Amino acid sequence: MDDKTAELRDIFLDATDGEGTVTERQAERRGSLVDVDDPEVVDGRLHDLVVTMRERYDFETALEPAGYVRLIRGFYAGDDDDALAEAVGVDRETVLRARLDCHLVREDDDDTPAVEASRKRAVRANDRFRDAFAELLTDADLSGRLASDSREDGLREATEDIETNVSL
Helix, strand or coil: CCHHHHHHHHHHHHHCCCCCCCCCCCCCCCCCCCCCCCHHHHHHHHHHHHHHHHHHCCCCCCCCHHHHHHHHHHHHCCCCHHHHHHHHCCCHHHHHHHHHHCCCCCCCCCCCHHHHHHHHHHHHCCCHHHHHHHHHHHHHHHHHHHHHHHHHHCCHHHHCCCCCCCCC
16 A cells, blocks of 8 residues: 555544544434334324423413313314313313414314414414424324225226236
8 A cells, every 4th residue: 555545444434433434324214105103103202392482482281281282183183172272181261372373273263362372473483393293193094094995096097908828
């Protein structure tokens, strides 16, 4: 090995800390229609979103993040405020304030100042939190159906009318 090659080798080893490679794996996997998220993972992501929102906005309720996660899950499952109150273990008024904390405004909510303030906060945030909730809670069902349909119907239609004349 000449001096230049040895010098380059030393630089390479210093840069890679002796690992022998300079490439790294991606920290997070990209989504796939075949992958259905684990409910614990989804709850962890919802928890992180709630914590981020609580840091940015003044929440009106003292619910723990786990209570907000139950509320968000129930909201996207179509539960009304009475059902949400029972699931979270609080009164209906607390559920309304907690929903508004999370920018979860229903079409039929009254146009009270609190509701309007929540709508404005959601618009200022480009509905990013509400979109993130919806993405986490509505894609699993969709991806499961699409993935199973693609596995079942993959080649059935394409090979339906093919005549084979194979003699062995």
